[in-house]
Amino acid sequence: MSAVEKAKQAAAKVAVTNHYPKDARWVGIGSGTTIVYVVEAIKALGVDTSATKYVPTGYQSKQLIINAGLTAVEFDGIPPGTILDVAFDGADEVDEDLNCIKGGGACLFQEKIVAMQAREFICVADHRKLQPRLLTNWKTIPIEVAPIAAHRVITKLQELGSIDPIIRPSASAKEGPLKTDQGFFIIDAPFPPMLIKSDLAAGQEGNGKESIWAVDVLSRKIKEIAGVLEVGIFSGLTGPEASAAGGIGGQRPVAAYFGMADGSVSVRKAQ
Numbered sequence: 693m694s695a696v697e698k699a700k701q702a703a704a705k706v707a708v709t710n711h712y713p714k715d716a717r718w719v720g721i722g723s724g725t726t727i728v729y730v731v732e733a734i735k736a737l738g739v740d741t742s743a744t745k746y747v748p749t750g751y752q753s754k755q756l757i758i759n760a761g762l763t764a765v766e767f768d769g770i771p772p773g774t775i776l777d778v779a780f781d782g783a784d785e786v787d788e789d790l791n792c793i794k795g796g797g798a799c800l801f802q803e804k805i806v807a808m809q810a811r812e813f814i815c816v817a818d819h820r821k822l823q824p825r826l827l828t829n830w831k832t833i834p835i836e837v838a839p840i841a842a843h844r845v846i847t848k849l850q851e852l853g854s855i856d857p858i859i860r861p862s863a864s865a866k867e868g869p870l871k872t873d874q875g876f877f878i879i880d881a882p883f884p885p886m887l888i889k890s891d892l893a894a895g896q897e898g899n900g901k902e903s904i905w906a907v908d909v910l911s912r913k914i915k916e917i918a919g920v921l922e923v924g925i926f927s928g929l930t931g932p933e934a935s936a937a938g939g940i941g942g943q944r945p946v947a948a949y950f951g952m953a954d955g956s957v958s959v960r961k962a963q
């Protein structure tokens with residue numbers, strides 16, 4: 693196993709040890725390569741999972757749950773009003789405020805609704821994902837769009853300052869654009885690194901001047917474009933903050949676990 697895979701595995705083990713609830717009823721399971729180690733760590737706990745339902749964030753995630761011998765219930769099969777005890781997922785990049793970019797695996801819409809249906813959203817990643825600002829190492833924001841509106845959305849993204857947004861192709865060029873589990877397209881929109889809370893506190897405005905955006909502002913602007921189903925920026929309230937405000941579920945993780953290059957696991961908690 694490579695050092696990066698070992699890092700993901702170590703982070704998953706600590707995240708599951710710290711956040712998998714005793715008597716869990718509903719657990720969100722995200723998408724990607726890191727989440728495989730989360731499911732492995734859940735199995736390794738050796739707890740009785742017979743009464744637990746696992747909510748996938750897409751096709752890969754559902755197969756992962758089933759292949760582990762766990763019970764998968766898709767999002768539309770959750771009884772109305774049910775709150776997931778916890779949701780685990782990976783990320784493409786995480787900033788100092790625990791805002792995330794997700795959607796590298798094209799599952800961002802279901803990942804967001806699952807995270808927002810959970811009491812706690814826990815992010816698990818390796819050290820390459822931890823950066824001071826979003827769009828430092830991961831250069832584009834994935835955006836899920838209705839195919840018929842894709843070119844209109846691209847024009848609107850260019851007006852927001854994105855240089856050369858593209859429709860993500862499928863693995864085989866012959867098949868044309870990649871289609872998500874919803875049958876939508878993904879647009880990957882490059883923007884310069886985004887501002888975080890400490891930049892704003894230091895007087896930078898984040899009003900989009902010179903295309904430098906604050907995370908929440910850009911997320912909202914993209915979401916407002918007709919034709920956009922969801923944007924791969926996970927920011928704003930955490931689950932506990934949302935519940936204190938009388939709602940449920942936040943899209944910003946309450947904690948993020950990073951497997952580090954030296955074998956340790958670094959834990960960041962949302963402020």
Ligand SMILES: O=C(CO)[C@H](O)[C@H](O)COP(=O)(O)O
Binds near residue numbers: 781
């Ligand atoms: O957002 C995602 C899929 O849409 C994944 O969580 C993200 O791409 C991280 O994947 P990996 O664990 O393979 O690095």
